[in-house]
Amino acid sequence: MTHDRKPALLTAALDHAACGWPVLPLRPGGKRPALHGENACPRTGPCAGGHLKWEQRATTDPDRIRAAWAAGPFNVGIATGPAGLLVIDLDKPKSSADTPCGVTTFTALCERTGQPVPTTRTVRTASGGRHLYFTAPAGIRLGNTAGALAPLVDTRAHGGYVVAPGSTTPAGTYEVIHDDPVLPLPAWLLKAVAPAPAQPVSLSTPRCGNRLADTVLAREVAAVATAQEGGRNAQLLTSARAVGRFVAWGDLPRQVVEEAFQGAGEAAGLPPAECRTTIRSALNWSIRTARPRAAA
Template structure:
């Protein structure tokens, strides 16, 4: 039995549907829609590679007996989310995906997840996770952090044992994929368009200036995309601290409003609370008297 057939059967044995990739490459070996003859599996209409990926050992043996195809794993049907930590393609001294992902984990107050780990042919890393139940996560490219991509529905990853001119995909940690951490799921879940953020009721005694500032700052935080969400939350909460110090707004109202805005922007709840608390403590402590402002 050849090594690539073994690799395909091994992936299928985990319950992960596989598809043949071009020999020595990473693109699917299956025909595209433009070249579809509407025969065989496509007799009723073009069947895309994600639908044709299979765990059927008979089909796998038949496919890989026809050539030295690399192996792709269709991540969506496999119930996987794979985080791809890439290496810089030009400037070797620039931070790679492993570095930016570590920084992302630190900002979230979380350790780098321990899970199944594959070293890619180019020296990057694939982290395998089981997808959360309910909903379908899609692929992302640089959404989490620079050189950090993800593959889920609509995507595939090159499986262990596949080889390209850059090298071979090798297994570094063979433990089963861990469940996708909740903070990562939240970061990867698309946010609905925000027309306005509903903040906590403002005290009747609040000044118009304080109310307007709270509305504007929380809306700006909610609309902020990565990178810069935590920084914008910090700046917004600091800008409102003076109104708390002057007695124009209750601290609880400000905290609740920014908590809603930060979570709407996709930040983890714990990260929001810590940032808001730190920002308000600093702003209240350093606020100048109203007459001096």
């Protein structure tokens, strides 16, 4: 008789959400999100206004969590960016070659820089690696890195997630091995992973001959460029949808609109890939749902 893992995984999801860390279901026994993609989006529930990516659908709502985990023994993912976390992933080599693991290379990095190995919440991964949890500083949007600190040392922040303790894969179980308080990210590590200052981006919008369309495009691009942390992606989605009807009517070329919003989103501090995904989703929704010009 197979042991039912659902209650334990539901408890793990609720416990992490209670810490203020949005969670998402991962495939049973796996590490990939168990959520529909844009092409399969039903446009209902959280996606009623347009497709939302897994990071936007991660939640701390107990009712939504219970409903999701009632459907299957899903592993638990923590959306690190919305959780305000940066997690350092100390990986194991993929082969049995005599290659130093991430724990070894990270320890060597600390020694070279004269810093102690941080004592913070630590999770042993299924493969035997380590996840070191830190709170990310306010006002700086940190993304993911791969090998930027040292070989086999990655980081997960905005745009990333980690498999939470209690989850199980064929390689083993994720377990908390040091239940220490989550430390703020040390300044020396922040300096090493902080993004380079953004280059100035031109926010000029071309005029396409339709005065109303040109005015709305310029207004919405400015709104995105000046959006503040925590509301930038939502503003990009809203503004691109507001302009999408003019694309549907043929007043504005789609490429022109995409380029204008891409520049504005990057100027506001959003990652380029996130901008592209949001703009594409918003324009697709607007074009699909736009009423005829005469009825607008």
